[in-house]
Amino acid sequence: MPKDHGIGASSKRREDVRFLTGTGNYTDDINARGQAYVHFLRSDVAHGRITNIDTAAASEMPGVVRIFTGADFEGIGSIPCGWQVTDRFGEVMHEPPHPVLAQGKVRHVGDPIAAIVADSLAEARDAAEAIELDIEELPAVVNMKDALKDGAPKVHDDLPGNLCYDWGFVEENREAVDKAIKEAAHVTTLELVNNRLVANPMEPRVALGEYNRANDESTLYTTSQNPHVIRLLMGAFVLGIPEHKLRVVAPDVGGGFGTKIFHYAEEAFCTFAARQLARPVKWTSTRSEAFMSDAHGRDHVTKIELALDKDNNFVALRTDTLANMGAYLSTFAPSVPTWLHGTLMAGNYKTPLIYVNVRAVFTNTVPVDAYRGAGRPEATYQLERVVDKAARELGVDPIALRRQNFITEFPYQTPVAVEYDTGDYPATMDKLEEIADIAGFAARRKESEAKGRLRGLGVNCYIEACGIAPSNLVGQLGARAGLYESATVRVNATGSISVMTGSHSHGQGHETAFPQVVAEMLGIPEDQIDIVHGDTARTPMGMGTYGSRSLAVGGSAMVRATEKVINKAKKIASHLMEASEADIELKDGQFTVAGTDKSVAWGDVTLAAYVPHNYPLEDIEPGLEETAFYDPSNFTYPSGAYACEVELDPETGRVTIERFSAADDFGNVINPMIVSGQVHGGIAQGVGQALMEGCVYDENGQLLSASYMDYAMPRADDVPFYSVDHSCVTPCTHNPLGVKGCGEAGAIGSPPAVINAVVDAMQSGGHDVTHIDMPASPSRVWAAMNG
Amino acid sequence: MKLSDSRDIAAPPEVVWAALLDAEVLKECVPGCQEMTGSPEEGFEAVVVQKVGPVKATFKGQVTMSEMNEPTSLTLSGEGKGGAAGFAKGGANVTLTPSDVGTTLSYDVEAKVGGKLAQLGSRIIDGFAKKMADQFFTRFQEVVEGADKAGEDDAEDSGESAAAGEKKGWFKRFVS
Numbered sequence: 001m002p003k004d005h006g007i008g009a010s011s012k013r014r015e016d017v018r019f020l021t022g023t024g025n026y027t028d029d030i031n032a033r034g035q036a037y038v039h040f041l042r043s044d045v046a047h048g049r050i051t052n053i054d055t056a057a058a059s060e061m062p063g064v065v066r067i068f069t070g071a072d073f074e075g076i077g078s079i080p081c082g083w084q085v086t087d088r089f090g091e092v093m094h095e096p097p098h099p100v101l102a103q104g105k106v107r108h109v110g111d112p113i114a115a116i117v118a119d120s121l122a123e124a125r126d127a128a129e130a131i132e133l134d135i136e137e138l139p140a141v142v143n144m145k146d147a148l149k150d151g152a153p154k155v156h157d158d159l160p161g162n163l164c165y166d167w168g169f170v171e172e173n174r175e176a177v178d179k180a181i182k183e184a185a186h187v188t189t190l191e192l193v194n195n196r197l198v199a200n201p202m203e204p205r206v207a208l209g210e211y212n213r214a215n216d217e218s219t220l221y222t223t224s225q226n227p228h229v230i231r232l233l234m235g236a237f238v239l240g241i242p243e244h245k246l247r248v249v250a251p252d253v254g255g256g257f258g259t260k261i262f263h264y265a266e267e268a269f270c271t272f273a274a275r276q277l278a279r280p281v282k283w284t285s286t287r288s289e290a291f292m293s294d295a296h297g298r299d300h301v302t303k304i305e306l307a308l309d310k311d312n313n314f315v316a317l318r319t320d321t322l323a324n325m326g327a328y329l330s331t332f333a334p335s336v337p338t339w340l341h342g343t344l345m346a347g348n349y350k351t352p353l354i355y356v357n358v359r360a361v362f363t364n365t366v367p368v369d370a371y372r373g374a375g376r377p378e379a380t381y382q383l384e385r386v387v388d389k390a391a392r393e394l395g396v397d398p399i400a401l402r403r404q405n406f407i408t409e410f411p412y413q414t415p416v417a418v419e420y421d422t423g424d425y426p427a428t429m430d431k432l433e434e435i436a437d438i439a440g441f442a443a444r445r446k447e448s449e450a451k452g453r454l455r456g457l458g459v460n461c462y463i464e465a466c467g468i469a470p471s472n473l474v475g476q477l478g479a480r481a482g483l484y485e486s487a488t489v490r491v492n493a494t495g496s497i498s499v500m501t502g503s504h505s506h507g508q509g510h511e512t513a514f515p516q517v518v519a520e521m522l523g524i525p526e527d528q529i530d531i532v533h534g535d536t537a538r539t540p541m542g543m544g545t546y547g548s549r550s551l552a553v554g555g556s557a558m559v560r561a562t563e564k565v566i567n568k569a570k571k572i573a574s575h576l577m578e579a580s581e582a583d584i585e586l587k588d589g590q591f592t593v594a595g596t597d598k599s600v601a602w603g604d605v606t607l608a609a610y611v612p613h614n615y616p617l618e619d620i621e622p623g624l625e626e627t628a629f630y631d632p633s634n635f636t637y638p639s640g641a642y643a644c645e646v647e648l649d650p651e652t653g654r655v656t657i658e659r660f661s662a663a664d665d666f667g668n669v670i671n672p673m674i675v676s677g678q679v680h681g682g683i684a685q686g687v688g689q690a691l692m693e694g695c696v697y698d699e700n701g702q703l704l705s706a707s708y709m710d711y712a713m714p715r716a717d718d719v720p721f722y723s724v725d726h727s728c729v730t731p732c733t734h735n736p737l738g739v740k741g742c743g744e745a746g747a748i749g750s751p752p753a754v755i756n757a758v759v760d761a762m763q764s765g766g767h768d769v770t771h772i773d774m775p776a777s778p779s780r781v782w783a784a785m786n787g
Numbered sequence: 788m789k790l791s792d793s794r795d796i797a798a799p800p801e802v803v804w805a806a807l808l809d810a811e812v813l814k815e816c817v818p819g820c821q822e823m824t825g826s827p828e829e830g831f832e833a834v835v836v837q838k839v840g841p842v843k844a845t846f847k848g849q850v851t852m853s854e855m856n857e858p859t860s861l862t863l864s865g866e867g868k869g870g871a872a873g874f875a876k877g878g879a880n881v882t883l884t885p886s887d888v889g890t891t892l893s894y895d896v897e898a899k900v901g902g903k904l905a906q907l908g909s910r911i912i913d914g915f916a917k918k919m920a921d922q923f924f925t926r927f928q929e930v931v932e933g934a935d936k937a938g939e940d941d942a943e944d945s946g947e948s949a950a951a952g953e954k955k956g957w958f959k960r961f962v963s
Contacts (some may be wrong), residue, residue, distance in 0.1 A: 044873045044902025044903070045874075045901055047904075056885060109901070109902070109905075109906075110900070128870075128871065129870040129871060227851065288903065288906060288907070291906065292906070422837075559895045698909070700899060700901070702899075702900070702901050702902075702905035702906075703905065703906050704905055704906065704909040705906075705909075706903075706905075706907065707907050708907060708908030708909075709907065709910070710906075710909065712909060
């Protein structure tokens with residue numbers, strides 16, 4: 001009998017009531033009295049020098065409040081980068097300034113040049129057309145290989161070139177890896193592209209800045225996954241506003257996928273302008289603007305080599321990657337191709353020697369940063385593709401080759417710095433073979449072939465690192481922040497509870513899942529507990545939601561705070577029942593004295609805490625509210641095995657996904673329904689990357705795929721009914737809930753499964769195709785088979 | 788985006804040449820042209836209203852002529868700014884060769900678009916540019932052939948229809 005409440009129950013998502021009935025409160029739903037609107041004049045060339053900008057005539061246009069340009073931001077801070085990577089020679093990365101509005105040069109299509117604040121948005125847009133702007137167009141660099149050539153146009157004139165850093169990991173392994181590959185019985189080599197993606201959350205970015213002259217306080221409402229991080233970055237580094245005078249609110253947020261982690265120029269602008277004008281200033285991104293101003297994802301070009309001995313054991317792995325940074329360093333951009341990517345290259349396998357080389361490159365494109373999975377999808381894709389190619393070259397079963405090389409003993413220290421605490425890779429593979437009915441594939445292939453279709457099966461594994469992360473470790477790796485999480489559990493007088501969490505929910509279902517944990521611990525109904533998040537004025541300093549960290553880190557903080565509450569409540573209960581504190585037990589919302597029939601209810605104890613007439617005031621304070629900060633001791637390592645079956649129409653090259661199965665080990669699961677939903681969404685995004693999505697620039701740096709006419713998002717009829725399972729559980733060993741995180745797994749594990757399946761389908765048709773780059777669109781597939 | 792084509796025009800190269808350099812003719816032939824002023828030496832200023840896929844805009848631009856080898860070849864280059872719609876710029880090498888019917892006009896066009904035009908219209912821009920070029924040269928042919936005929940008529944018969952008057956204007960300047 002499945003549980004109907006608490007940990008392990010599929011409680012219905014309470015937030016969906018407002019999301020599905022149009023009563024959510026998104027940033028654009030918030031309007032301040034007398035607000036003005038800002039429209040950004042953006043560059044329509046990829047690279048150029050601003051030779052003249054004259055706003056005089058535009059400033060006289062009806063409704064214009066003020067027009068700002070880069071000159072207004074001289075002396076104001078640069079948009080900061082939150083992670084400093086040290087290269088393989090011990091030098092720190094190149095870190096060019098990132099002005100709020102362009103100063104002197106524009107560096108990508110969409111780079112904001114001027115901000116027109118007006119009484120209405122239409123007036124702001126009209127005035128933008130009246131700005132006299134002359135830009136001397138400069139040659140642009142788009143392709144990363146070209147950008148690294150001698151004499152290539154420089155994105156940043158003051159840097160030696162377009163190389164941000166040349167990172168080697170683990171540098172000490174370099175020679176040993178080279179030697180092992182040279183001497184190996186077999187080496188499989190694969191060159192591939194991890195295609196540039198645009199996150200496309202349903203809600204575009206919005207910012208509303210307010211300024212209160214009475215108390216010199218600024219408030220920013222913004223579409224963020226981490227309001228405290230924005231407050232710190234924007235307050236301390238850009239605008240110089242101390243925390244106690246700056247409040248950042250991220251209310252309901254309609255999807256983030258990473259792209260709403262970062263601090264953006266537009267939100268700094270609205271906060272700045274509201275202070276300058278003493279008037280609220282609002283910006284709402286259009287979808288077109290989102291395509292050219294939201295940080296993009298992925299965009300790696302990689303060569304990977306896997307060396308095997310004569311018995312098909314993996315002996316060494318070497319990768320060489322170019323990672324696109326775009327024109328400026330977005331908040332966490334440098335960490336994505338390095339520490340979030342290189343450390344995962346062992347995958348699920350006991351490859352003893354690994355060397356990862358990543359060169360990060362500036363180009364005249366939109367900045368690239370974390371997108372669902374952030375570095376781990378790139379690692380998983382190349383590794384699982386090269387393992388699959390090796391199996392095909394060697395004529396062995398891809399599943400058997402994987403099983404043969406699985407890590408089976410834990411904890412396992414990888415050659416790429418991280419230590420996996422727990423996992424059971426054969427178990428998830430067994431489960432996958434069962435739910436995907438791998439045994440029945442041959443018959444299904446025959447059926448497809450009878451219809452004139454090719455059918456392919458792709459299988460892969462994944463491991464990822466979630467719950468970022470131990471602060472002292474990431475500090476050594478270059479993070480300019482700690483990565484703990486916080487929670488305050490405020491018990492009210494009549495026993496209901498508000499949990500203030502530093503995590504942020506933008507679709508993950510925290511408002512449902514977090515109360516399940518507290519309800520389980522206290523034995524009270526879930527509906528007695530509410531979650532408060534997304535407001536720096538209401539929550540303790542926390543680092544927000546990304547990297548599948550909320551439950552593993554934020555949930556752990558909440559557990560610690562709840563434990564403190566229970567300890568204090570037991571003291572109160574022991575006083576009320578005149579018993580020894582050591583004998584007090586809490587079960588089903590009742591405090592009892594062990595071995596007696598004495599009991600007091602949860603509500604009696606909470607009331608006593610706030611109406612302390614009969615209370616041990618000499619020993620403990622009144623009130624029942626506790627805060628905890630939790631800093632994890634390690635990453636968590638969710639893992640799993642995925643299978644995709646495709647049908648391919650050889651006449652058109654069109655690929656359809658017929659079956660998709662996912663067997664994941666997320667450790668303990670709080671709400672199985674929410675976990676399944678997270679996996680479903682992740683797979684949809686992974687399928688989108690594999691078959692449909694691709695952000696395209698032309699050779700001049702013009703963004704060609706900037707609407708849904710040209711950027712293909714997956715729709716409901718592009719994905720099948722999934723078969724997902726998370727019954728394989730090896731609990732995380734180092735957090736109190738034993739949870740690992742599930743938010744990104746689907747997007748990490750699915751692209752290689754799809755491409756492995758497409759290659760399998762093509763080969764089954766007698767086509768000598770060993771690889772196809774994503775997105776495997778019909779034209780690409782057809783060309784690969786007929787080229 | 789590159790485009791090459793040629794067409795035969797029933798007029799001698801000198802007539803075609805003169806027409807190519809005439810602001811009035813260009814205004815008549817450029818699809819969507821609202822204004823066209825200037826001269827071959829100074830360059831032309833144009834205002835063109837066009838709709839590319841979902842993007843409709845007024846483009847203001849300059850056209851300059853260079854490498855002029857009368858009456859055999861010239862290079863046109865121009866840039867039009869469409870405000871929020873982005874920009875279009877490009878060049879055309881035009882050669883005039885005497886032929887049986889009069890003149891073979893050949894052109895190689897190279898065009899670039901940027902901003903919203905590229906973002907929303909990239910898939911349709913090639914077809915759009917070809918359509919624009921076709922329309923331009925079709926009208927140009929009509930104007931030149933009509934004018935050339937009008938010119939001959941004029942030489943033979945001073946009686947003139949009002950409709951041909953405008954076309955005759957530039958031709959008269961050419962022959963005078």
